[in-house]
Amino acid sequence: xxxxxxxxxxxxxxxxxxxxxxxxxxxxxxxxxxxxxxxxxxxxxxxxxxxxxxxxxxxxxxxxxxxxxxxxxxxxxxxxxxxxxxxxxxxxxxxxxxxxxxxxxxxxxxxxxxxxxxxxxxxxxxxxxxxxxxxxxxxxxxxxxxxxxxxxxxxxxxxxxxxxxxxxxxxxxxxxxxxxxxxxxxxxxxxxxxxxxxxxxxxxxxxxxxxxxxxxxxxxxxxxxxxxxxxxxxxxxxxxxxxxxxxxxxxxxxxxxxxxxxxxxxxxxxxxxxxxxxxxxxxxxxxxxxxxxxx
Numbered sequence: 001x002x003x004x005x006x007x008x009x010x011x012x013x014x015x016x017x018x019x020x021x022x023x024x025x026x027x028x029x030x031x032x033x034x035x036x037x038x039x040x041x042x043x044x045x046x047x048x049x050x051x052x053x054x055x056x057x058x059x060x061x062x063x064x065x066x067x068x069x070x071x072x073x074x075x076x077x078x079x080x081x082x083x084x085x086x087x088x089x090x091x092x093x094x095x096x097x098x099x100x101x102x103x104x105x106x107x108x109x110x111x112x113x114x115x116x117x118x119x120x121x122x123x124x125x126x127x128x129x130x131x132x133x134x135x136x137x138x139x140x141x142x143x144x145x146x147x148x149x150x151x152x153x154x155x156x157x158x159x160x161x162x163x164x165x166x167x168x169x170x171x172x173x174x175x176x177x178x179x180x181x182x183x184x185x186x187x188x189x190x191x192x193x194x195x196x197x198x199x200x201x202x203x204x205x206x207x208x209x210x211x212x213x214x215x216x217x218x219x220x221x222x223x224x225x226x227x228x229x230x231x232x233x234x235x236x237x238x239x240x241x242x243x244x245x246x247x248x249x250x251x252x253x254x255x256x257x258x259x260x261x262x263x264x265x266x267x268x269x270x271x272x273x274x275x276x277x278x279x280x281x282x283x284x285x286x287x288x289x290x291x292x293x294x295x
Contacts (some may be wrong), residue, residue: 007032011043014170017196018205038066042106045072052241054080068106071131075110078117082273089114096127105132109290110140121147134160134169142174151179171196175209179216181201186216204230209246215248220255226251241270250276 007029014023022050027044029036045057057076061069078088089133092111096102108127115124116139131137137160144153157177160170171192178189190213196206207230214223230245246267253260268277 004103008040008043011040013168013200015043015047015050015171017036018050019201020050022201023047038068039160042068042072045069046075049076049079067095067101067104071104071107071110078114085118085233089118091157105136107171109133109135109139111138112143116143116146119146131159134163134167137163138169138173141176145176150177150180153175153180168196179212182216186213189213190217202229202233204233204242204245207233208242208248210247215251220252224249224252224256241266243267243271247274247276249280 003205006280011023011026012025014020022043024047025041029040031087032040045061054076058073058080059231061073061076063070065073074088077084079277092107092114092198095107096111101107108130112124112128115127117120121143124138126269128136128139128143130277131140137156140156141153141160144150144156153173154177157173160167160173164170175192178185190210193209194204197210200206204280211226211230214226227245227249230242231249236289244264250260250267253263262265262282264276267274271277
């Protein structure tokens with residue numbers, strides 16, 4: 001029996017590979033089932049979130065929207081302002097405890113993203129470990145890598161490979177794991193990103209992936225070229241301040257003996273909660289205390 005065509009394949013793939021504007025532009029799809037229409041709307045709104053258009057998403061999703069869309073709105077609220085974090089986390093916990101909606105895959109995915117952002121990995125896994133979608137499995141791989149448990153990440157990757165070895169998220173998860181393991185695996189990760197760049201339009205995500213591989217291999221000049229291309233490809237004002245591109249450029253500049261303050265300042269202004277900014281602030285505070293104790 002022939003399987004039904006997947007009307008959302010291109011939209012999903014654009015989103016997974018970081019082509020957020022393309023995902024938005026290709027979202028006018030006719031004759032979708034109600035379930036597919038909700039998934040389409042979730043992907044479009046998450047693309048706007050990825051481009052920093054939080055207020056657009058918050059204003060467009062009203063209280064009558066389906067549970068998955070309400071969950072996406074919570075993500076926009078969470079990312080839009082540090083003041084919203086506690087209320088969003090409270091709402092998430094309340095909804096997840098509700099037997100009628102608590103098992104919704106998008107709600108669990110958003111919970112996983114939020115709790116991973118909070119570095120509360122056990123709480124994240126409580127909602128994501130059961131899987132159910134390729135995105136949930138891929139998120140599990142990310143969480144385990146952040147926990148320095150590449151053994152568990154590898155198990156998740158094997159599950160994904162059994163479901164669909166050629167899926168973009170399976171390939172991405174494989175590349176992330178290879179980068180985490182390091183050594184000879186870096187070359188394998190680079191080949192995956194190279195394959196993406198030959199099959200699909202180049203995005204910031206693919207360029208950053210290739211750049212990080214180059215950095216691991218000590219090729220910082222090539223990495224810098226790729227990262228500057230990522231900045232040039234930015235499809236919006238916010239996208240031009242992509243935190244990973246800026247953070248990677250800071251590292252590259254330091255290794256090349258070039259000034260890094262411009263990229264660091266851009267990152268500090270646009271993404272004050274970024275891990276690199278937090279680490280720099282902690283180091284500056286420690287240095288200041290050391291200076292005062294000597295003085």
